[in-house]
Every structure is written in C-alpha cells, then in structure tokens.
Amino acid sequence: xxxxxxxxxxxxxxxxxxxxxxxxxxxxxxxxxxxxxxxxxxxxxxxxxxxxxxxxxxxxxxxxxxxxxxxxxxxxxxxxxxxxxxxxxxxxxxxxx
Numbered sequence: 067x068x069x070x071x072x073x074x075x076x077x078x079x080x081x082x083x084x085x086x087x088x089x090x091x092x093x094x095x096x097x098x099x100x101x102x103x104x105x106x107x108x109x110x111x112x113x114x115x116x117x118x119x120x121x122x123x124x125x126x127x128x129x130x131x132x133x134x135x136x137x138x139x140x141x142x143x144x145x146x147x148x149x150x151x152x153x154x155x156x157x158x159x160x161x162x163x
Contacts, residue, residue, distance in 0.1 A: 069131065072144045076130075077123035079148025084115050119148075126151035 067075075126147050130139070139147070 075144030
C-alpha cells in the first residue's frame, strides 16, 4: 500500500472515531428543523470535525512513517492508527466537567 492509500485509511480511522458518537446521538434523536435556509449549523460544526480528522490523519501517518520508513502499512494498521490517535487527542483536549 502506498503512502496516499495509507493516509486515506488513517483518515478513515479518525473519521470513524469522530462519527460514531455523532451517529449514535442522531439515532437517539433527530435534528429539529431550524426553519432557516442555507447550511444548517450542525453541518458547519461537523465540517470542522472533518477538517480535524484530515489534519490528525496526516500528522499520525507522518509520525508512524517516521518510525517505520521501510514498512508499508496494511489497511487495518492505518485504520487503527487513525482511530487510536483521534481518541488520544480527544482525551487530551476534551474539557473535563
């Protein structure tokens, strides 16, 4: 697997970690209609999470590749790198109640 594919799977791992709680909340309750036109506020909010996923994926793949320059990661390694890094960053930067 080349670096671009590996990056894609790392980002997918981060996105899965970010989207699972969002999808779980959506299943529990539906978004109420806002009555406004244009981009809904929740879409803007989760767009920022998407950008966060892309940046964290790039950084985590770069860290992994700096330690394993000759190893070509499998798709499951890349997925776990992304999933693990997102949850670690969430624990570090999430405000405590």
